[in-house]
Amino acid sequence: MAKDHYFDITAKLDMMEMKNAVIMAEKELANRFDFKGITAEIKLNEAAKTLSLSSSTDSKIDALKDILISKLVKRNIAGKSLEEVKTEGISGGNTKVIYRIVDTIDKDEAKQIVKAIKAMKAKVTPTIQGDEVRVSGKKIDDLQAVMAEVKTLELKAPLVFGNFK
Secondary structure: OOEEEEEEEEOOOOOHHHHHHHHHHHHHHHHHHHHHOEEEEEEEEOOOOOEEEEEEHHHHHHHHHHHHHHHHOOOOHHHHHHEEEEEEEEEEHEEEEEEOOOOOHHHHHHHHHHHHHHHHOOOOOEEEEEEEEEEEEHHHHHHHHHHHHHHHHOOOOOEEEEEEO
């Protein structure tokens, strides 16, 4: 009797890698000539899972975000893991942008993933388990085809495929 194989689809990210990316971005920020004498900072709040960027102009905020995303990508964290929540003015005419760190798949996206998998007509079984989707099947080739298909979906959450057995 053949045993079932499975894998999990999640959006979990390594917060230690996120911290390291923020530290590297802060180091680059301290050395950049275009940020000399300008208020600019990056703050990570692990408990609230938020990240805030503040600077004097919108163009500097965009530059801060570019620096941060380049450091995230180098550490294998998708740029989609940051979702802009709000922009607000702070003292001294500065601007602050707050981002939410996306590290879960919401119910609607999980249902969309399951629907796309079922539309493939592959011999696999997708099930939603909390904030992850488990896909099981008898053939590894079917599971790999499902992975390829799910990667093509336009989702907000950065997907991570793990626990492949």
